[in-house]
Amino acid sequence: MAKKVVATLKKEGGVSYAKVIKAVRSEKTGAYTFREEMVPSPLVQESLKK
Incomplete structure (x- = not known):
């Protein structure tokens, strides 16, 4: 199942x-x-501020 997730993220x-x-x-x-x-x-900095 993890392989499918990785494959969809790299489209x-x-x-x-x-x-x-x-x-x-x-x-x-x-x-x-x-x-x-x-x-x-683009949202990494916002995520780290939480």
Whole structure:
């Protein structure tokens, strides 16, 4: 299934995407977890500001 997703993201004429990985700290334990999301390239800076 992942191969189909990658194939559709690499189509010509489509929007280019970037994978954004953020370190998020848990308030309960203080441990860090990593949150990954696929974001259109023009919106990467907005996504990081959240």
